[in-house]
Amino acid sequence: MADSIDLMIDAATRAGDEILSAEPRARQVRYDRKSGRVIVELTNGCSFAFPARLAEGLTDADARALSNVEILGAGYGLRWDALDVDLGLPGLMAGVLGTRAHMDRMRAARAGSATSKAKARAARRNGRKGGRPRKAAR
Secondary structure, three states: OHHHHHHHHHHHHHHHHHHHHHOOOEEEEEEEOOOOEEEEEEOOOOEEEEEHHHOOOOOOOOHHHHHOOEEEOOOOEEEEHHHOEEEEHHHHHOOOOOOHHHHHHHHHHHHHOOOOHHHHHHHHHHHHOOOOOOOOOO
């Protein structure tokens, strides 16, 4: 019984070591004040960066708070202790900068700011009519 448990522990340790050696994890992280980006160096030699202002919980943070970032655990997350913000590395690398609600708000803001010739024509027509029609009272 004890031998089989030791074998299982050894197998699990080997599997964990293989995962740690194969998956990219954070090796180093820093906030670049000049660009406003968080720069993450990975264990596989690659790096990536993201604008801090787009990440949930970091939007209104000052440079000093953003500079105080640390790597969590085995390198799968980032932590801003003073801001009480944790972001997972796999999500960040996939472009997920927060919860689904946060990402939906970002998409909606971007969609609302989109311009097109049709939107410009409609805005001019509404302007000639006195602006955007008022909503009906409920």
